[in-house]
Amino acid sequence: MIFRAIGLAACLASLPVFALAQAPRSAGFEPRVWALTNARVVVHPELELPSATVLIRDGLIAAVEANLAPPPDAEVIDLAGHVIYPGFIDAATQAPLDPQKAPAIDAGRALETSRYALAGTPSDNRKGLTPEFSIRNNLRAEPGLWEARRQSGFTTLHVIPQGRLASGAGLLITTSGLPLREAVLREETYPEFQLLPLGQSGYPNTLMGGITHLRQALLDARRWHQHQQLFREKAPGVPRPAEDPVLESLARTLVGQPPSLFVAQSSDEIHRALDFAAEHQLPPIILGGSEAWRTIARLKAESRGLITLVNWGDEPRVEPEPANGPLNPRAKPPRRAQQRLLDRWSAQVSNLKVLHEAGLKFSVGTDGLGEPGHVFRSLRQAIQKGLPPNAALDALTR
Known part of the structure; x- marks a missing residue:
């Protein structure tokens, strides 16, 4: 599944940005292969491809290459002017x-402190x-x-x-x-x-x-x-x-x-x-x-x-301190x-x-x-x- 994300790159550069997430397996005649072409791809912060294709097969990234030809069975989406980067963690x-399923703590055995002296916990x-x-x-x-x-x-x-x-x-x-x-x-x-x-x-x-x-x-x-x-x-x-x-x-x-x-x-x-x-x-x-x-x-x-x-x-x-005046509990x-x-x-x-x-x-x-x-x-x-x-x-x- 490809989804629109308000990513960091978009926040900084005001560019439309796409990120990739794991997708459900397709059935029937739904597309199973996607080719995102002509996008600027940030593989990681030290590696950026100015224009590349990201190939997605069954919801998983299969390839990221600059000169990748989309396979015949791929649904092609032209993302020229967009940025693709790894999904956030x-x-x-x-x-x-x-919160209703907080773990119960075993109370342990009952202690008869009136009968036995405890030397420790x-x-x-x-x-x-x-x-x-x-x-x-x-x-x-x-x-x-x-x-x-x-x-x-x-x-x-x-x-x-x-x-x-x-x-x-x-x-x-x-x-x-x-x-x-x-x-x-x-x-x-x-x-x-x-x-x-x-x-x-x-x-x-x-x-x-x-x-x-x-x-x-x-x-x-x-x-x-x-x-x-x-x-x-x-x-x-x-x-x-x-x-x-x-x-x-x-x-x-x-x-x-x-x-x-x-x-x-x-x-x-x-x-x-x-x-x-x-x-x-x-x-x-x-x-x-x-x-x-x-x-x-x-x-x-x-x-x-x-x-x-x-x-x-x-x-x-x-903020500047107010001038002297009557006491104000919200000061x-x-x-x-x-x-x-x-x-x-x-x-x-x-x-x-x-x-x-x-x-x-x-x-x-x-x-x-x-x-x-x-x-x-x-x-x-x-x-x-x-x-x-x-x-x-x-x-x-x-």
């Missing part, structure tokens, strides 16, 4: 998740731990959700769970609207962690408690994995270990050591996430990173890159406070330029934006702060 969004305390959560079974069934993103140029979404110490792994899916068996590109991407206080009654409800709780869960998962190995090897005196989806999921992460997402915005959160990842030998990808510009050296040395969120909103206005903050907000906003928008100049890999997610198309407004603001347009396109397409 939303690197981080929660929008497709159904019960081994099956699962507060904030849902690493086994499956996104595939918890997506919203709303066709308009995919259409809105497709019309904004997004052909692929990286759906991520958030809000827990260990929330589960992400899922990569196209916006084609096809059945899940065809639309899902990757069932599990990266496990996602966040060092945060849970804000609930009982342990852990502080930041230190949350970090300790997650650390203990990872240590338990490592021990559980060793227990499983000994039982499979029929080591004498080793009982059958309990089935535990939480520890099994965490153990897969510890053993396989895939890149892991760590939600971190401020510089303190980023340092904390890098320390925790190093402790457990997890290759970190920072999700958020609004103050990444403060931690460039460590990020270059220790991270696998960033998924940046561009939900910083409009530029704050600095603006003092000018210096307004200026601090503006400085913070400017630093966050300039963050992408700093990341690019430092050679750090980053992609862009729309999480926190009201509409997916608002990402282009945010990227225009970043470009005004010095981010090269090609770097912005690269962040959207790789």
